[in-house]
Structures are given as C-alpha cells and as structure tokens.
Amino acid sequence: MKTPPADSFSALLRERGLRATPRRLQLLSLLARAERPMSAHEIKAKWKRGRIDLVTLYRALDALVAATLARRVDLRHGHIDYEINRSGNHHHHLVCTGCGVIEEVTACPGKNLGELALARSAKFASLEEHALEFFGTCKACVA
Amino acid sequence: MKTPPADSFSALLRERGLRATPRRLQLLSLLARAERPMSAHEIKAKWKRGRIDLVTLYRALDALVAATLARRVDLRHGHIDYEINRSGNHHHHLVCTGCGVIEEVTACPGKNLGELALARSAKFASLEEHALEFFGTCKACVA
DNA sequence: GTTAGTGCAAAGCCTTTGCATGAGG
DNA sequence: CCTCATGCAAAGGCTTTGCACTAAC
Numbered sequence: 001m002k003t004p005p006a007d008s009f010s011a012l013l014r015e016r017g018l019r020a021t022p023r024r025l026q027l028l029s030l031l032a033r034a035e036r037p038m039s040a041h042e043i044k045a046k047w048k049r050g051r052i053d054l055v056t057l058y059r060a061l062d063a064l065v066a067a068t069l070a071r072r073v074d075l076r077h078g079h080i081d082y083e084i085n086r087s088g089n090h091h092h093h094l095v096c097t098g099c100g101v102i103e104e105v106t107a108c109p110g111k112n113l114g115e116l117a118l119a120r121s122a123k124f125a126s127l128e129e130h131a132l133e134f135f136g137t138c139k140a141c142v143a
Numbered sequence: 144m145k146t147p148p149a150d151s152f153s154a155l156l157r158e159r160g161l162r163a164t165p166r167r168l169q170l171l172s173l174l175a176r177a178e179r180p181m182s183a184h185e186i187k188a189k190w191k192r193g194r195i196d197l198v199t200l201y202r203a204l205d206a207l208v209a210a211t212l213a214r215r216v217d218l219r220h221g222h223i224d225y226e227i228n229r230s231g232n233h234h235h236h237l238v239c240t241g242c243g244v245i246e247e248v249t250a251c252p253g254k255n256l257g258e259l260a261l262a263r264s265a266k267f268a269s270l271e272e273h274a275l276e277f278f279g280t281c282k283a284c285v286a
Numbered sequence: 287g288t289t290a291g292t293g294c295a296a297a298g299c300c301t302t303t304g305c306a307t308g309a310g311g
Numbered sequence: 312c313c314t315c316a317t318g319c320a321a322a323g324g325c326t327t328t329g330c331a332c333t334a335a336c
C-alpha cells in the first residue's frame with residue numbers, strides 16, 4: 001500500500017476546487033496510511049506535526065467527503081469513521097461485535113445489485129453509493 | 144402487511160425472557176405497522192396510549208434488538224433508526240440523499256456474500272448480520 | 287416477594303454553528 | 312486582495328447512566 005507523494009494530494013485537492021493547506025495534506029496522508037477507518041477523534045489523536053482543532057478536522061473531512069476523496073463508514077461504534085477513497089480500492093468491512101476488530105472485504109455485488117434495485121424501484125432516479133458491512137465474531141472473541 | 148394480535152407479541156417477548164409490559168406491546172405494534180424505519184424520537188412522537196419516557200424507549204429498543212425482534216438501521220440521518228425484524232422479511236433500503244425518502248430493496252446477496260467473505264477471512268469465526276443500504280437521488284429530487 | 291421495567295434528572299459524547307482571525311491563490 | 316480555511320467558544324442533539332419507584336410474574 002504505497003502512499004502518493006504530497007504533491008499529488010495538492011493536485012487532487014485543487015482539481016476539486018479545494019485549497020491545498022498543510023492540514024488537509026496531512027489529513028490525506030494520514031487517511032492514506034491508515035489500515036482501517038478512523039473517527040475524527042482518533043485522527044486528532046494521531047496528529048503529528050503541530051495540532052488541529054476538532055472543528056477544523058470535521059470541516060476538512062466534510063470537504064474531502066464532498067469531493068469524493070474520503071468516505072464515511074458506519075461500523076456501529078457510535079460515531080462516524082472516515083477512510084480514504086482511492087479509485088480501484090472499493091471494499092467493505094467485517095466488524096467484530098465483541099472487540100471491534102475490522103477486516104476488509106473486497107468482494108462486492110453492489111454495482112449490479114444497485115442497478116437491479118434501481119430498475120425495480122418506482123421512486124428513484126439514480127444511485128451514487130452504497131454501504132455494506134458485515135457484523136460477526138472474530139476468532140479471538142470466540143475462544 | 145397484517146399486524147399480529149397483541150397476544151402473539153406477548154408470547155414473542157416471553158419466549159425471549161422479556162416481560163410483556165404494555166409499553167413493549169405498544170412498541171412492537173408501532174414497529175410492526177410502520178412503513179419505514181423510525182428513530183426513538185419519532186416513535187415517542189407517534190405514541191398513542193399514555194406516554195413513554197425516552198429513556199424507557201431506548202432501553203426497550205435495546206432489549207428488542209438484543210432479542211432479535213427489532214433491527215437497527217443507519218440511513219445516514221444522523222441518528223439510529225429501528226425497524227421490526229420479521230422472519231422472511233429480510234430487506235434493505237434505498238435512501239434519497241436529497242429528501243430522505245426511503246424505499247425497500249428485497250434483493251439481497253448478503254448471505255452468500257457473507258459466506259464468501261467468511262471463507263476468505265483470516266480473523267473471523269462467524270457472521271451474524273449485515274447492513275446494506277443504497278444512497279442516491281429520487282425522481283422528485285431530480286426534477 | 288423478587289426481579290425486571292419505568293421515570294426523572296443529569297451527564298456524556300459526538301458533531302455542528304457563529305464569529306473573528308489568518309493564510310492560500 | 313478576496314475568498315477560503317482555521318481556532319475558539321458555545322450550543323445542539325442523540326443516547327446513556329444512576330437511582331428510586333412501580334409493576335410483571
């Protein structure tokens with residue numbers, strides 16, 4: 001999982017009409033390195049250079065999500081988690097209801113199923129996104 | 144969509160070791176009649192006979208979810224929604240990001256996909272549940 | 287009579303809003 | 312320079328906790 005250079009992040013931000021500030025670059029870098037979705041509070045705790053206000057963080061995350069550079073995920077942990085949205089890295093999650101451990105699932109019927117659902121739907125004009133998460137028990141929590 | 148008689152709800156509750164109180168019976172009845180998932184606040188607002196404290200409602204909902212009589216759903220509305228969990232009525236949702244309107248999706252690859260994900264997983268022992276929701280734009284919001 | 291359920295008050299926690307200051311392009 | 316980004320303070324909203332009282336069985 002290699003991390004794109006900071007310049008590439010700058011370009012990504014500017015392409016979407018967002019300013020490439022140090023905080024947003026570090027945020028993208030953090031998200032890109034992360035091995036699992038993180039909450040705003042976790043991101044703040046992991047912040048390296050300088051500090052970031054939680055409000056700024058929430059607003060930056062909102063901007064990234066709106067720009068499709070990040071995704072929101074609900075893992076039933078009582079808060080929103082965020083993860084980077086790389087093209088070609090579509091995936092979902094297995095979540096342990098015991099300890100919260102997370103594993104990625106790469107198989108996904110979402111697109112086809114979405115088209116089917118849309119075709120059968122009376123009310124909807126288009127689908128942009130879907131959420132799919134599995135909840136179960138990990139081997140450590142069974143023992 | 145017929146509603147089972149209250150006696151049947153009593154039996155359901157007792158089978159799971161829960162007491163069949165008037166509030167829980169009315170709660171099950173409300174959930175069974177609902178055409179879409181509802182938040183705790185919505186349920187309280189729809190309450191007919193007498194009144195129910197929000198705390199009691201949250202605890203009753205927790206009990207129903209634990210007893211698999213209800214399900215939690217995240218439709219990205221900033222709160223948890225609840226719906227009845229009837230056997231043979233497994234479904235998911237289309238959610239309009241414009242106006243919030245909801246439509247049910249009956250097609251679901253969850254079981255097979257879950258088994259596949261579990262087979263490929265290194266860490267997980269079992270899967271009990273999954274969440275699958277589609278987000279898009281309804282015809283009214285396109286116009 | 288025991289135990290589970292309920293209400294009230296209060297707190298907890300994540301998240302958002304408003305406003306003034308500061309930095310990007 | 313003008314606009315967007317940031318920080319601080321405060322509030323908002325959903326949900327949980329503690330404790331005393333009530334009702335189911």
